[in-house]
Amino acid sequence: MPPPLLLSVLYASAILLGAAALMMPVSHTAKISWSDAIFTATSAVTVTGLVVFDIGTKLTFFGQVVLTFLIQLGGLGLMTFAVLVLGALGLPIGLTGQIYLREDLNQNSMHRLMQLVGVILKAVLICEAIGAALLCLSFVPRLGFWNGLWQAVFHSVSAFNNAGFSTFSDGLVGYATDPVINLVIPALFILGGIGYSVLREVASGKGWKRYSLSTKIMLLGTGVLIPWSVIMFAVLEWSNPGTLGPYSVWGKLMISWFQGVTTRTAGFNTTDIGAMHDSTVLMFISLMLIGGGPASTAGGIKVTTFVVMILATIAFFRRQTQLNAFGRSIGFEAVLKVMALTAISTVLVFVATFLILITHDGTFLDIAFEVSSAFGTVGLSRGYTPELNGFGRAVIILVMFLGRVGPLTLGFFLATRSVPRLRYPKGEIHLG
Template sequence: MKVLLRRAASVVSGMPPPLILSILYAVLIVLGAALLMLPFSHTVPISWSDAIFTSTSAVTVTGLVVLDTGADLTWFGQFVVAFLIQMGGLGLMTFAVLILGALGLPVGITGKLYLREDLNQSSVHQLSKLVLTILKVVVFCEVAGAMLLTLTFVPHYGFWQGIWEALFHSISAFNNAGFSTFPNGLVPYATDPVVNVIIPALFIIGGIGYVVLHDIFTQKSWRAWSLHTKIMLLGTGFLIPWSVGMFAVLEWSNPDTLGQFDSIFARLTVSWFQGVTTRTAGFNTTDIGALHDSTSMMFISLMLIGGGPTSTAGGIKVTTFVVMIIATVAFFRRQQQLHAFGRSIAPDQVMKVMALTAISVILVFVAVFLLTASHDGHFLDISFEVASAFGTVGLSRGLTAELSEFGRAVIVFVMFLGRVGPLTLGFFLATHSAPRVRYPEGKIYLG
């Protein structure tokens, strides 16, 4: 037995940290599915396919559902989903470091390496301070969000049920999961002032990234903020008005979405909520299946961009998108060096952006192809579903419930890679090998 344990430890120690983290997330998904399969977790018969899909969606903080979370799951089942969301959003290694810290145990260099990969950091320095910032932000935001949401949910559902609904939606919102215990999502609260302020505040804070929040809390001056924070805030400051404004323009006269409201203020309120939720959270206050095709195409692009690194959001990330734009502008200006806010951007960062974007496009294309080949659904619905799964968003035009077992497997795989894929990619991109041979430069005609 000891020999087997030693061999297992030797194999694990030889694995790259991103691979180990991916395995840990997979184990968490299986354990979550097993808990959901328990007789007292559900009110209707469910299959292992239902459980695996739900558990994956929760751990990857996506929000695509094949079950009615509020009706098909008991209180214990809903608690399991909330716990999986919290673990997936917070990060397994972050959670482990918090537990070790509470017990007064050292993390060790190996644990710091895993934590560095989990938080997508380039070094192990300042990790303890970052974890402390994460803990403060998570506890404060989720508790404060739940307390404020009780103002809406307690009057509707009673004291205890209202508190649970507020806590569940606070956890789901901050972790950008998009899970709701209501059958129609947040559509009944489309114009509720508390929901339209608190829920977006939670998922915007959760999706902007812990590094940005750490800079904002510890550095009071804009000049002292890191280049990452400045680029992230710049990208977010552009994408939010763009998505909100374009949603209002495209859907203003649609009788199934904004057109059903007579009040201009109500239309603007729904536009605000649906515009900011699209890149990360996946909540809905209107019928997503009734959107115009043009709006759906815009949503696909926003879901693929996603939120910020070291956050609870998915996608290729806002910083990746901004650096890609900066690189494109620099190319047309014949600039040899990329720079922003008085800081240069290293060529290896640009290469990472190119690799991440290319792999993401290939993954999405292959998934769309597989679902198109195996389903008779509308092409736009399939593309929307895949983009939502990859961006761990959770919005759907109604295709999720119609997926075959093969289709569910494809979406589960895309959700999983959307959550842990960048970790594995980061490992391979960080592996350097000095070239032993130099080759003469060749000419390639591009474009």
């Protein structure tokens, strides 16, 4: 079975099993429908964070444990999880398994693939354990030991996997100026969203000059996007009475920092997303579509794709025949993949937005925001998700699914591979 097809089947199976577990009476305090369960399971496995009910009140402790497991499963990647299980049992992975693993981790080769799995396991265990211990400093004094401990574990797993799920009805608004929350949660989702390959190279300590081209591009893009999003959120929302207005200067800066870095993939909120200005909403949509890094828990078209697209545009206007970055050339096939990924992602978001607009009464910005959040597996919401009807939920589920398994998977199902038997003379076409 081709890797994209197999991975799609595995993720779909995990979603259905997760939905069945959430439908068990022991998982919820009030009755939920299969539509609720499938939507929530999809949101968890795709590490999105969109919800159609309050998980803090409607799910029991067992249901929240199930949700946490689904988040961890989706964040690790099903093939990575399978490799870890097989390794623990002492069973061989095989060449076919490594091919599927390479596809799931979005790698170009199988070189040091198993070493990357080891890095993933260490990063997950260390980061989530340290994150939970630090979050206890805020949650335990307020909520008591056992409840505070569980909230720390849940939010640590949710943050590192860039899921954005919170058991609090208003998200993390109640902790908007808490220094621990504003440091630990962003640190977790930045580490989880930057990519395991980048973490491996940075942790190796071999220095900037010896980093791979992909790592350099990822670090450059992240270093530009984070300050841009933080500064722009502060500028646009500084006097908005619904978001930053009521806070002190220090509080405004803390919320701007948190909300600026969470937008591209994590999905947590310390302010009312529905009260933001339209200009901020549009900026958030663009950031959510960009997403995080390859081979990470993040979604979107990925930062590396966005940077290569910018570099290709600059190269075109400079009349360059070769695309270069950091003393390395970027192949034509990589540029074609960037173009295909961007085109498919744009069409998918526009079609999904159009379908929901013609079947719902919501405003364009609210619906476009929800669709972009689903595609980027972000989870930020302007409160419109519970208003979706059955068709709208199905559209969002599909968008979340394709956002997790990769938009190019859709291209795989629509395209057929063919080898040209003839070479035609070059024709002229007028563009732009």
